[in-house]
Amino acid sequence: MVVRDGSGYLQVVVSKRDVSEAAWNIGQQLTQETSLAVTGLVREDARSPGGVELTATELTVLGPSLDFPITPKEHGTSFLFEHRHLWLRSRKQVALAKIRHHVFQAIHDFFDARGFYHVSTPILTGSIGEEAGNLFATEYFDLGQAYLAQTGQLYVEAAAAALGKVYCFGPTFRAEKSKTRRHLTEFWMVEPEVAFADSSDNMRLQEDFVSYLVARALDRCKEDLKELERDVTPLERVVPPFPRISYTDAVAKVAQLGSDMTWGQDLGGDDETLLAKEYDRPVFVMNYPKEVKAFYMKENPDDPRTVLNNDCLAPEGYGEIIGGSQREDDHDRLLARIRAQRLDPAAYGWYLDLRKYGTFVHSGFGLGVERTVAWIAGVPHIRETIAFPRQIHRLYP
RNA sequence: UGGGGUGUAGCUCAACUGGCAGAGCGCCCGGCUGUUAACCGGGAGGUUGCAGGUUCGAAGCCUGCCGCCCCAGCCA
DSSP, X not given: OEEEOSSOEEEEEOXXXXXXXXXXXXXXXXXXXXXXXXXXXXXXXXXXXXSEEEEEEEEEEEEOOOSOSOOSSXXXXXXXXXXXXXXXXXXXXXXXXXXXXXXXXXXXXXXXHTTOEEOOOOSEEOSOSSOGGGOOEEEOGGGOEEEEOSOOHHHHHHHHHHHSEEEEEEEEEOOOOOOSTTOOSEEEEEEEEEETOOHHHHHHHHHHHHHHHHHHHHHHOHHHHHHTTOOOHHHHTOOSOOOEEEHHHHHHHHHHTTOOOOBTBOOOHHHHHHHHTTSSSOXXXXXXXXXXXXXXXXXXXXXXXXXXXXXXXXXXXXEEEEEEEEBOOOHHHHHHHHHHTTOOGGGGHHHHHHHHSSOOOEEEEEEEHHHHHHHHHTOSOGGGXXXXXXXXXXXXX
């Protein structure tokens, strides 16, 4: 049999001549996922996977397990997600959980080593954010509606004025009715924000950051990547600098490759895949049309139809893992953008204040952790990269 | 929200043109075995998603409803 304690797997051999009759009988009755205590002798043995195994001398059942629903055969996704609390114990799910852990740890290590401060931004917010239609609403005492945060960015801009280099890292919520392999209604996003950094500085930080996360996974998750049968050669190519292409050039390029999109539209999922396939590492697409992007992005002085932003597209069809931009730091221009998008300036009073009292060039980005983990681990759907995914049709378990 | 698909045993699926509802795995009983998703023999297990309709006869055809999956949009 194989036992598991989280640190790894160990093959255990129960041999009739080495155990009491009672222990032998227990061994005969053992079922899948029984919780047990085993005492014995560790031996090298070429026949064991891993080369080491344990000859049991004592065997105690701590918690029996009858009719464990997840058998070693095939199951469909609906069934597995209904039993997510038990599915977590499967080898591939354990490997994914470990990769996720190391990515989380690497995020904190990267920013700490570069002098960033971690700031906790609120999950309950007023109506401030990007698009009101995508917010989860709840009652908030006498103050009316509150919403679950869909970004910490605006808050982290305020913190950057205090601390220079900051990041927030937490769950974010989008009430989008999205049903694709790249979407969850609750996901984790890390959002750095840097004072006195422009759009170019921002992309340099992004390529260093993404490369660091990949390198960390390659270093610490060898066994887990192997368990998932992930071909790591594409990951080994992920080193700075990443190629940069303007939105305008990207449109021309995907048109050449057969897409029918035109200047002014956002890049669709197919367009992103088409473009990403042209490169052997993540690629930056810069300076999108103003109309398809958020109000807080700074206008591009060289081409006022566009803004100083960038997306970062992961290779192998994993799509957008980062959206970032230089922020509009001029009070009057920002106010004009807020009005142009028919947002309520009163709700953004504090955000406008940041431009009123010692404004400064600053930039930042948001990286979707589940998308990043899915790409690194090579799994087709991001819902497996989080222990209990929240999707439009799933709230259990 | 739109397009496509799907729903049959605990699980994964089959069942020709509408003609006796089946297999593998799991489970139970027995055997064998340094195993790797072990193997061999036997057994139990069904309101074919729900409601109605057509028909001598419906898992299959028709109508309505429900669930799920994939893709698109939105985005990270």
